[in-house]
Amino acid sequence: MSTPPRPAVVPPQPWDFPAARTTCLPNGLTVRLQHLPGQHVISIGLLLDVPLTSEPAGRDGLAQVWAASFTEGTQAHPGTSFADAVEDCGAVMEAGIGYSHVQALVDVPASGLAAALTLLAEAVITPTLTDADIERHGRLEAAHLTQQLATGSGLANAALRRAVVDPSFRASRGRAGWPDDLVGVAGPDVRAWRAATHGPRGAVLVISGEFGEDALALADAAFGSWTNPEQASVHHETPAGRPRAAYLIDRPGSVQADIRWGWFTIDRTDPRWAGLQLATNALGGAYLSRLNKVLREERGFSYGVSLTSAPLRSGGISYAYGSFRTEVVGEALALMPALIDVRQAPITEAELTRARDYLIGTTPLRYATAGGVTSGVLGLLAAGLDTDHIGTQLAAYRATSADQASAAASALLDVDAGSLVVVGDASALEQPLRDAGWDPQVRTADRPW
Known part of the structure; x- marks a missing residue:
């Protein structure tokens, strides 16, 4: 029996969000x-x-x-x-x-x-x-x-x-x-x-x-008959960030620690948003991103380490996160800055291409069902945007260079800033955090703030 010919792989067809x-x-x-x-x-x-x-x-x-x-x-x-x-x-x-x-x-x-x-x-x-x-x-x-x-x-x-x-x-x-x-x-x-x-x-x-x-x-x-003359006007806040700090929340006897290193960053209306998305994907959003490749694949410190951005209507939170064995937390924290710091190691063209292909290629999949379309529309409207933002963002991904992605990450993911949260056994973690350059405030799990 002859082997059937392999189907030709063609470039993806143009896609637009469905009109309303x-x-x-x-x-x-x-x-x-x-x-x-x-x-x-x-x-x-x-x-x-x-x-x-x-x-x-x-x-x-x-x-x-x-x-x-x-x-x-x-x-x-x-x-x-x-x-x-x-x-x-x-x-x-x-x-x-x-x-x-x-x-x-x-x-x-x-x-x-x-x-x-x-x-x-x-x-x-x-x-x-x-x-x-x-x-x-x-x-x-x-x-x-x-x-x-x-x-x-x-x-x-x-x-x-x-x-x-x-x-x-x-x-x-x-x-x-x-x-x-x-x-x-x-x-x-x-x-x-x-x-x-x-x-x-x-x-x-x-x-x-x-x-x-x-x-x-x-x-x-x-x-059509719904009315509410007493409906109050709404206030959408514009939050601000806090100064750099470190918090160690004690869970005595825990054999692993949960790490969050976060920055107050930007929302989707900021012109740097596409650059930040491309950079976070390269640094910690993909399986072979810098954080996961070193801390999971090469060192075996964790089941997975990621970096993501969660935009608010105004501003947002970008953060690296993962769970680590207690005994390697200090070493992991010592390695993380170099893996995120694009001032020393800018985003490469290969990293940018992989991130761009992923972000552009998966966008239509999120809106492939009626539920995906409705959820997408609601999410954008809640952020003060409309569905034309999707096309604008795709175009921005295509137009953003590796240098621009690096510049966005350098400005927004400053390794000399941001705040650290570690949840784990404080008796085993306080000194490793100090050795890694942090001065943690120790809190109990029942009164963490």
């Missing part, structure tokens, strides 16, 4: 229809312009408990009858929060679009949010967060945000608050917050998939 049909309803709600032929599971997303700065001072966690209680019942479908109605139309519904927004997501077969939109509108506009449901979800969310913070990685992630972002800003604290905050959330608090902040002004409804010509009419029927 956008309409603003009389009540101020924007509706975006992303028609995607062949996508018969419709993805619906509702973005509310409600940043976490809308939570009253000292009441972190209200938004998280609202999101957890989102499908617990409405005036038309109280209690479990709401979940039954969602299931009857074949839908899956959930809510979530970010620092600059809250959102609700629904996936539903095309045949159930009308029913799903009606139920989504009920959950947003006429929820019951009973005291019992709120208090129960407050306790559940507190238990879940406590479980996260009981791990080295969960505690390191929370501590990094505190270490990098000025504590006067909401972005310095976890989205869900702290377990004690969540336990104290009560029904009247959540209902008052929702009534003051949720309304059609600034909200966007996104419907992605293959739907009929009546999709706009269905959206209008579900949401």
Whole structure:
């Protein structure tokens, strides 16, 4: 039997983010229809312009408990009858929060679009949010967060945000608050917050998939009567960073340590964003990036070491992270600066090409489904951007040189700056951190700040 010929590999075809049909309803709600032929599971997303700065001072966690209680019942479908109605139309519904927004997501077969939109509108506009449901979800969310913070990685992630972002800003604290905050959330608090902040002004409804010509009419029927004259104006903060510091959070007896080395950097509107993305991929975003190649592959210190950027609406956090055996932490920290410092070893053309090919090549894959399109649109709108940013960013990747990527990394990932968080056995780690050039403040895991 003859071997069939190998298929020819052709360059990828030009790609653009799918166009939207956008309409603003009389009540101020924007509706975006992303028609995607062949996508018969419709993805619906509702973005509310409600940043976490809308939570009253000292009441972190209200938004998280609202999101957890989102499908617990409405005036038309109280209690479990709401979940039954969602299931009857074949839908899956959930809510979530970010620092600059809250959102609700629904996936539903095309045949159930009308029913799903009606139920989504009920959950947003006429929820019951009973005291019992709120208090129960407050306790559940507190238990879940406590479980996260009981791990080295969960505690390191929370501590990094505190270490990098000025504590006067909401972005310095976890989205869900702290377990004690969540336990104290009560029904009247959540209902008052929702009534003051949720309304059609600034909200966007996104419907992605293959739907009929009546999709706009269905959206209008579900949401067109939504009003809230008391809807408050929103405040989107512009956070700032903190001075360099090091924190060693003690977990006695731990055989490994979780390391976070972070900088307060930039958001996606900064002209250096493409350069930073290319640089972080080369330095710590790819499997054979500098950090992973040396610290995992050559030294065997860790299962994996990465460098990434997490943009906020304004500013962002870039950080290296990994888990290391306790006995090698000092050596790993001593090696990391040289692996990140592009002043001494600039990004090479080969590294830039690999990073560029990856970032450009994977972009269409993120938007290959209706759910990916809806999530992508919501994420961009929450950041104050629109979908034209995707094409702009792809063009910036193509235009950025190795020198420009190095310049962005040199300015933003300064190895003489940034803050360090290490979670592990302090008795074994304090001196190695000092030997590596850090002067750590030792904290206990139950009171890390």
